[in-house]
Structure formats: structure tokens, C-alpha cells
Amino acid sequence: MASKRKVRVAVIGCGVISDLHLRCFSRNADAEVVAVCDLVESRAVAASEKAPGARWSTDAAGVFAAADVDAVSICTDHASHAALACAALDAGKHVLCEKSLARCASDLSKMVSCAGRHPELVAAGVFQHRFExxxxxxxxxxxxxxxxxxxxxxxxxxxxxxxxxxxxxxxxxxxxxxxxxxxxxxxxxxxxxxxxxxxxxxxxxxxxxxxxxxxxxxxxxxxxxxxxxxxxxxxxxxxxxxxxxxxxxxxxxxxxxxxxxxxxxxxxxxxxxxxxxxxxxxxxxxxxxxxxxxxxxAGKAYYGNGHQAQIDDFVKAVKTGGKPFVSFADAAETDAMVFAAYASAARRR
Ligand SMILES: NC(=O)c1ccc[n+]([C@@H]2O[C@H](COP(=O)([O-])OP(=O)(O)OC[C@H]3O[C@@H](n4cnc5c(N)ncnc54)[C@H](O)[C@@H]3O)[C@@H](O)[C@H]2O)c1
CATH class of the missing domain: 3.30.360.10 (Dihydrodipicolinate Reductase; domain 2)
Structure with a gap:
């Protein structure tokens, strides 16, 4: 059943790609960015200035505990994705996580299992070119x-x-x-x-x-x-x-x-x-x-132009209780081949 309330989003990680996430969420009439978070305070503050009304924080755990956050968009380095995504899902938040979903095969399996334990939540992986x-x-x-x-x-x-x-x-x-x-x-x-x-x-x-x-x-x-x-x-x-x-x-x-x-x-x-x-x-x-x-x-050529469509799809899935076009399990199929390739290359060194 679709909810009438806007999806209240927190963006975690305020580096290069976060700007695009902030812009795409702000263009979606069913979403509002209520919080931004980065370990580096100056980055969090700068991001909050681009998202009117959003508070800033350096503590992701505090953001996940907040009752006024429905969903988080994870825009941090690969090594932090698994811990952040699982903590957010376990705290009852819907998650959109940037590529690569995980940094290694064991992180990937933790993320897919965690998403599987929370079928009530949307867990989506960014592969924006699939939306083009x-x-x-x-x-x-x-x-x-x-x-x-x-x-x-x-x-x-x-x-x-x-x-x-x-x-x-x-x-x-x-x-x-x-x-x-x-x-x-x-x-x-x-x-x-x-x-x-x-x-x-x-x-x-x-x-x-x-x-x-x-x-x-x-x-x-x-x-x-x-x-x-x-x-x-x-x-x-x-x-x-x-x-x-x-x-x-x-x-x-x-x-x-x-x-x-x-x-x-x-x-x-x-x-x-x-x-x-x-x-x-x-x-x-x-x-x-x-x-x-x-x-x-027209967008930055090498990001393609699919982020808006993917973020719209994520917001819609959260609002309607539907499935995202690229779930954690879908994105994990590609990540699994990345890790298989790396394991094979390591054996040939
Ligand atoms: N889809 C795309 O086209 C695309 C393009 C660029 C980057 N990315 C992906 O986006 C992610 C971020 O890349 P980037 O280039 O923006 O990196 P970046 O280094 O510019 O920014 C990452 C930010 O995350 C912050 N951070 C790290 N751990 C954190 C934590 N626990 N809590 C809060 N903040 C934390 C860092 O301080 C940093 O500011 C990566 O997964 C990258 O692969 C995707």
C-alpha cells in the first residue's frame, strides 16, 4: 500500500558522488533529504548546505537510530558498504548502496543475507546504466x-x-x-x-x-x-x-x-x-x-544519466512496498563475477 508521506532520506558519505544523489533526491517530489553524514565534519556541513532543511552528522549509527529517517543512501568507500548497509537494515531503514555493492566476497554474502532477513525493507544496489x-x-x-x-x-x-x-x-x-x-x-x-x-x-x-x-x-x-x-x-x-x-x-x-x-x-x-x-x-x-x-x-559522460531513474525507482519501491529494479541480490550477481575474476587473477600471479 502506497504511503502519502514523503520518503525521508539520509545520505551517508558526502564525497564525489553524493552531490548527484542529493540532486536526484531533491528532484523527486516523493522524497526529502533530512540528514547528511560524513566522518569528515566539513564535508557533512558542506553537503547540508546543498540540501535545505537537512541536518548534518558525523555519526552514521546515530542517523540509523533516528526515527525521522526512512531510508539511507550509502555513498561511502567500498570497504564501509557492508557494515553500514547491514547496520541500516538492522535498524529498519531502506537502503540504496552505491556500486560496488561490496569490497569482497565475504562482505557481499553478509549484505545479501542481511537483505534476505529484511524482506520488508528495500535493499537496492546502484547500477544506474541499467536504467538507460x-x-x-x-x-x-x-x-x-x-x-x-x-x-x-x-x-x-x-x-x-x-x-x-x-x-x-x-x-x-x-x-x-x-x-x-x-x-x-x-x-x-x-x-x-x-x-x-x-x-x-x-x-x-x-x-x-x-x-x-x-x-x-x-x-x-x-x-x-x-x-x-x-x-x-x-x-x-x-x-x-x-x-x-x-x-x-x-x-x-x-x-x-x-x-x-x-x-x-x-x-x-x-x-x-x-x-x-x-x-x-x-x-x-x-x-x-x-x-x-x-x-x-546531458550528464557527466562517464556516470551516464541513469541515477535519477534509479533513485526514482528506489523511492517508488519504498513508497509502494514494491521491489526495486536492481536489488542487492541482482547487483550481487555482477559483484560475484568481479570477485571470481580477482580470485582467479590472484592464483595466476
Ligand atoms: N555510480 C557511479 O557512477 C559512481 C561514480 C562515482 C562513485 N561511485 C561510488 O560511490 C561511492 C563513493 O565514491 P566517491 O567517489 O564519492 O568517494 P569519496 O571518497 O569522494 O567519498 C566517500 C565519503 O565517504 C565518507 N565516509 C567513509 N566512511 C564513512 C562512514 N562510516 N560514515 C560516514 N561517512 C563515511 C568519507 O569521509 C568520504 O567523504 C563508491 O562506492 C564509488 O564506487 C559511483
Whole structure:
């Protein structure tokens, strides 16, 4: 049953991504940000100034105990996600948690179990690109067999992160703080889309390397992964944060009837053996792109524009008692393959 009251939200962690969360919640007529929290007082105070009426705090436990908070949005480093999310759920709060849901496999399993113990609460993981029209229409087309049986699903992200980027925040590029580097942070969005559109993976084998950030980070800046898809297809994914390209993504799905390639989130290539099938699929994709142009304003290219849609979905799930589009369990399927890839790469060192 839908509640008439606004969903009262607290944003935990007031660093880079919190601005976008504050903006998206403020644009949702059914939500209001009532509290912001960061271990660093000046960050919490600065965030409260961007969220009129919100109080600030440096103590997440106090925020979770507050009766006037219905939901929390976790925007902290990866290592803190599990403890914060489980404490919030155990305190009766709905949770939206930024990617990567967890820093390691054991944190992931704690989070999924905790969400399972609280079916009355919404536990959602941020994978905002799943809300964009092009990935959504492609997922439907792949699932409906438009491309025939998928043979290969391949993806890549080539991007650049400077030494200062890693040095400015102690958690980045560390096993303990981030859980890895380019795969679990920048590339996870494209890795997620690859797996989600292709219907999921059941095994991952990987090689990792640190080529461009030696002496700067302890985790990988470059990785190559071979994937066994649940559908029987084979997959691969490669990523680096030491590229001369600032941000270049590619996803390709090749099937027995047709193939599609996305480059930088746009349609790059479409090919079918049957010209009429190609025309039909192209029309569906173009319709999705038109919808995207209307619904999604231009945003920071590498975040994509899905945060608003994901936050709206979260608020709606809380208000109606419904299911979020990306639950902890859904997001965990991708995280599990991230950790399988890391475990495999560690065995090959
Ligand atoms: N979805 C996306 O496109 C996207 C983009 C950027 C970042 N992120 C994710 O958002 C999260 C945060 O990233 P960021 O770049 O904003 O990091 P950041 O380092 O800029 O900010 C994190 C903040 O969390 C605070 N914090 C840590 N532990 C806390 C605790 N226990 N209580 C309160 N505050 C705490 C830190 O003091 C810091 O200010 C990460 O999971 C990251 O991967 C997602």
C-alpha cells in the first residue's frame, strides 16, 4: 500500500558522488533529504548546505537510530558498504548502496543475507546504466532471441586515472579500501551491462596487471577476463585505467542471426543476415534512443544519466512496498563475477 508521506532520506558519505544523489533526491517530489553524514565534519556541513532543511552528522549509527529517517543512501568507500548497509537494515531503514555493492566476497554474502532477513525493507544496489533506454531495449532483444543464440559477448573500458586521483583518497587502489581498482570501480558499469544484457555469467577467469600505476596503487590498473555465460555463450572483458583514452567503452553481442556493438553508450554497429529483421531491430533501438534524448538530460559522460531513474525507482519501491529494479541480490550477481575474476587473477600471479 502506497504511503502519502514523503520518503525521508539520509545520505551517508558526502564525497564525489553524493552531490548527484542529493540532486536526484531533491528532484523527486516523493522524497526529502533530512540528514547528511560524513566522518569528515566539513564535508557533512558542506553537503547540508546543498540540501535545505537537512541536518548534518558525523555519526552514521546515530542517523540509523533516528526515527525521522526512512531510508539511507550509502555513498561511502567500498570497504564501509557492508557494515553500514547491514547496520541500516538492522535498524529498519531502506537502503540504496552505491556500486560496488561490496569490497569482497565475504562482505557481499553478509549484505545479501542481511537483505534476505529484511524482506520488508528495500535493499537496492546502484547500477544506474541499467536504467538507460539503450541497454534496456538490448536486454529485451537479446532475451527475446532477436539476435539468435548469442555466441560471444565481449566488452571493454579504456580510461585514464592519474596518480593524483589515487593519492587524493587513501582508499582508492588498495585491496583493503577499494577491493581492487579498474574492474571494481570504473569498469564495473560496463562489466555489469555485459553480464546483465547477455543473461548473466557463471564463471570468470582473469589475468590482472599494474602497468601504468606501479608504485602508486597496489591493485590492478589493467585486467582481462574470460567468461562462461549462463546461456552457453562465451564472453570476454578487458579494462585499463592507464590508457591514453580518457574514457572509451565498447560492448558487443554477436549471435547466430545478428550482431550489435555499442560504443561509448551509443549504437556503433548493427548487422543481420536478414535485412527485414535488421530494419525491425534498428527501429526499436532508434525509438529507445529518441526516448533517451527526451528523458535523460546531458550528464557527466562517464556516470551516464541513469541515477535519477534509479533513485526514482528506489523511492517508488519504498513508497509502494514494491521491489526495486536492481536489488542487492541482482547487483550481487555482477559483484560475484568481479570477485571470481580477482580470485582467479590472484592464483595466476
Ligand atoms: N555510480 C557511479 O557512477 C559512481 C561514480 C562515482 C562513485 N561511485 C561510488 O560511490 C561511492 C563513493 O565514491 P566517491 O567517489 O564519492 O568517494 P569519496 O571518497 O569522494 O567519498 C566517500 C565519503 O565517504 C565518507 N565516509 C567513509 N566512511 C564513512 C562512514 N562510516 N560514515 C560516514 N561517512 C563515511 C568519507 O569521509 C568520504 O567523504 C563508491 O562506492 C564509488 O564506487 C559511483
Amino acid at each position: 533506454p539503450l541497454p534496456r531495449v538490448l536486454k529485451g532483444l537479446v532475451a527475446g532471441g532477436a539476435f539468435g543464440d548469442i555466441l560471444t559477448a565481449t566488452g571493454s573500458l579504456h580510461c585514464f586515472r592519474s596518480a593524483d586521483y589515487f593519492r587524493n583518497d587513501a582508499w582508492r587502489g588498495t585491496k583493503a579500501g577499494e577491493g581492487g581498482s579498474v574492474l571494481i570501480n570504473q569498469a564495473i558499469h560496463y562489466f555489469d551491462l555485459l553480464l546483465w544484457i547477455a543473461g548473466g555469467a557463471e564463471a570468470a577467469k582473469a589475468f590482472g596487471a599494474n602497468i601504468g600505476h606501479r608504485g602508486v596503487i597496489e591493485t590492478e590498473d589493467t585486467i582481462g577476463i574470460a567468461l562462461k555465460m549462463k546461456s552457453g555463450a562465451v564472453g570476454s572483458f578487458a579494462a585499463t585505467s592507464a590508457s591514453e583514452r580518457k574514457w572509451a567503452s565498447r560492448l558487443a553481442f554477436h549471435g547466430t542471426k545478428g550482431s550489435v556493438v555499442l560504443e561509448n553508450d551509443k549504437l556503433g554497429f548493427l548487422s543481420f543476415s536478414d535485412a527485414r529483421a535488421e530494419k525491425r531491430v534498428r527501429a526499436k533501438i532508434e525509438k529507445a534512443l529518441d526516448a533517451a534524448a527526451k528523458v535523460f538530460p
